Amino acid sequence: MANKIYKIPSHIAIIMDGNGRWATKRGLPRNYGHREGVKAIERTIDACLKYGIRYCTFFAFSTENWKRSKEEIDGIFELLREYLRQNNDSFFEKGVKISYLGVIDPFPEDLKKALLDTMDKTKDFNKLEVNFAINYGGRDDIVRAVNNLIQNGYTKITESDLLNALDTKNLPEPDFVIRTSGEMRISNFLLYQMAYSELYFPKVLWPDFNKKYLLKALKVYQNRNRRFGGIK
Ligand code: FPP
Numbered sequence: 001m002a003n004k005i006y007k008i009p010s011h012i013a014i015i016m017d018g019n020g021r022w023a024t025k026r027g028l029p030r031n032y033g034h035r036e037g038v039k040a041i042e043r044t045i046d047a048c049l050k051y052g053i054r055y056c057t058f059f060a061f062s063t064e065n066w067k068r069s070k071e072e073i074d075g076i077f078e079l080l081r082e083y084l085r086q087n088n089d090s091f092f093e094k095g096v097k098i099s100y101l102g103v104i105d106p107f108p109e110d111l112k113k114a115l116l117d118t119m120d121k122t123k124d125f126n127k128l129e130v131n132f133a134i135n136y137g138g139r140d141d142i143v144r145a146v147n148n149l150i151q152n153g154y155t156k157i158t159e160s161d162l163l164n165a166l167d168t169k170n171l172p173e174p175d176f177v178i179r180t181s182g183e184m185r186i187s188n189f190l191l192y193q194m195a196y197s198e199l200y201f202p203k204v205l206w207p208d209f210n211k212k213y214l215l216k217a218l219k220v221y222q223n224r225n226r227r228f229g230g231i232k
Contacts, residue, residue, distance in 0.1 A: 005215070007222040009175035011055035013197070014044070015189055018181030018205030031075035036207030038079050042087075047211040048128050049094055051218060055129045055171055057101065059189050063137030077111055080134070084114045088121065095127030101167040102136030103144075131171065138191030141167050168193050176221050180206045198224045 016037055023033030041058060048056045061076055084098075091098060098118045107115075145165035149157055163169065174190060174197045182203040186194070200220055204213050 005051060005218045005222060008052050008218065009198075009221055010053070011057070011172045011174045012048070012053055012176045012178060013057040013059070013174035013190055013194070015059045015177070015179035015187060016040070016206040016209075017179055017183050019207055021181065022205040022207040030072055031079075033205075033207055034072075034076055034079055038083055040206055040209040041083075043210045044214060045094070045096065045128065045130060047214040049096075050211070051214070053128065055131070057131040057133060057168075057171070057174065057190070059133045059136065059187075061102075061134040061136070062188060063102075063135060063140050064188065066135075077108060080132070081111050081114060084118050088118060091118070091122045091125065095125040097122045097125040097129045099129060099131045099170075101131055101133040101141070103140070104135060106135060129171070133189070136167070137188045138186075138193075139188055141190075142192055162192065166192060173197065175226075176200065176217070178202065178217055180204050180209055196226070196228050198226065 019033030019037045020030045021033070022036060023030050026032070044056065044058075060080065065076075066073065090096075098115075100115060100119070104112050104115065142162070144167075145162055146157075148165050149161060154161065163173075168190065173193045173195070177186075177189070177194055177197045178200050179185070179187075180202055182201060184201045186199075190197075198221055200217055202213060202217065
């Protein structure tokens with residue numbers, strides 16, 4: 001059957017690009033694009049549950065995004081705040097565990113509290129694990145991990161030591177990385193972790209992403225031949 005998906009990635013990681021362009025095209029402020037982007041997150045979570053994807057990581061705020069206007073940054077924080085407030089029940093109903101990657105220290109106190117509270121309440125759910133990369137940078141992740149290992153007395157490390165010290169220590173490496181909007185860059189996302197990930201760059205702007213686009217992406221994924229450096 002043409003629509004049958006027989007190879008489901010365990011972990012997909014998404015760079016949600018194109019929110020600003022989506023809004024600008026409509027003569028709207030950029031934050032409208034981010035607001036629509038949250039709806040696309042909700043649709044994607046539902047689609048992940050439908051297709052049996054176990055881990056989904058969204059790049060929501062990078063270490064470089066602090067360069068944006070205060071208005072845009074506050075707008076993104078407010079969306080995260082609203083999202084957590086409005087979805088607590090649905091995480092329960094759907095069995096979704098919420099987690100984050102990155103450093104939340106500089107975030108507003110109430111937002112940190114809301115996030116930690118949601119994490120605590122959802123920690124035993126296992127249908128789908130949703131991770132928000134916030135104030136996250138791949139280089140920063142590696143540097144923090146190495147500093148952590150040094151602090152713990154390591155003078156020489158292995159790849160697995162490093163993998164176990166990264167923010168993603170409790171996650172499998174991403175099988176499939178999607179960046180919307182047609183831009184073909186990694187932008188300091190999960191640098192170490194995506195060594196063998198399949199990459200996919202659909203043209204759709206993030207606010208327009210939906211179940212149909214995820215299905216299309218999964219069809220692309222299942223036709224990829226993952227060799228991990230070996231020979232088929
Ligand atoms: C990239 O598009 C998008 C972001 C930097 C922010 C994404 C944040 C959200 C969707 C909201 C976060 C909320 C939750 C619930 C996690 P861009 O602004 O760089 O788009 P452009 O390249 O078209 O300007």
